[in-house]
Amino acid sequence: MKIDHWAKPLTNLEGKLLGIELESRVDSDGVRVLAGMEDEVLHEQHRLIERKAAWFRDNDLYCILSGTASTQEYLPFVRYMTTSARTNDSQWLDDVGGHACTAIPLVSGDFEVARLNRRFIQEHIGNPIFPILIRNIKQYCDKVIVPIHDKNHHQMLQAAGVWAVQGEYKPIRFEHCDKLI
Numbered sequence: 001m002k003i004d005h006w007a008k009p010l011t012n013l014e015g016k017l018l019g020i021e022l023e024s025r026v027d028s029d030g031v032r033v034l035a036g037m038e039d040e041v042l043h044e045q046h047r048l049i050e051r052k053a054a055w056f057r058d059n060d061l062y063c064i065l066s067g068t069a070s071t072q073e074y075l076p077f078v079r080y081m082t083t084s085a086r087t088n089d090s091q092w093l094d095d096v097g098g099h100a101c102t103a104i105p106l107v108s109g110d111f112e113v114a115r116l117n118r119r120f121i122q123e124h125i126g127n128p129i130f131p132i133l134i135r136n137i138k139q140y141c142d143k144v145i146v147p148i149h150d151k152n153h154h155q156m157l158q159a160a161g162v163w164a165v166q167g168e169y170k171p172i173r174f175e176h177c178d179k180l181i
Helices: 038-051 055-057 104-110 118-126 130-137 154-160 175-181
Strands: 002-011 017-028 031-033 064-066 076-084 091-094 112-118 143-147 164-166
Touching: 002 038, 002 175, 017 038, 017 175, 038 055, 038 064, 091 104, 112 118, 130 143, 130 154, 143 154
Parallel strands: 017 064, 064 076, 076 091, 091 112, 112 143, 143 164
Antiparallel strands: 002 017, 002 164, 017 031
């Protein structure tokens, strides 16, 4: 079994690094494993993050994980993406506008950050009502992340008050994430 760890940059609209999302991929005999390894992968992710804790703290960066939130207070820069109700301060709402996430956690969860669904963005970003939708989401959370691959819509996203974008830069191996600054 092999576990590869990738850092997906999260930047503001000017390109300043705000954090990275740690994504781990598990392969067994050349086949990607999608389930059954969550606890082992989360443990390995925490071990890797602990090694780079000073880098995250010194550069005031977030490290974002998918999965169940942990209460490791000594890693205050770690945030967990969730599609369900908020259970602690380290959770951010993921997949807003997607089929797996209703608006209920957004309007009732008091989340600091919400990340929109990639397919939702692809379908609606060119719609004139899109900036209004962003402003409405911001009524329920302070910061919105838009997963987007190009800069064509940056001016509109800036005017709408988007906090961050993700997907403009290719992921790099986690052990090299310090080269992003």
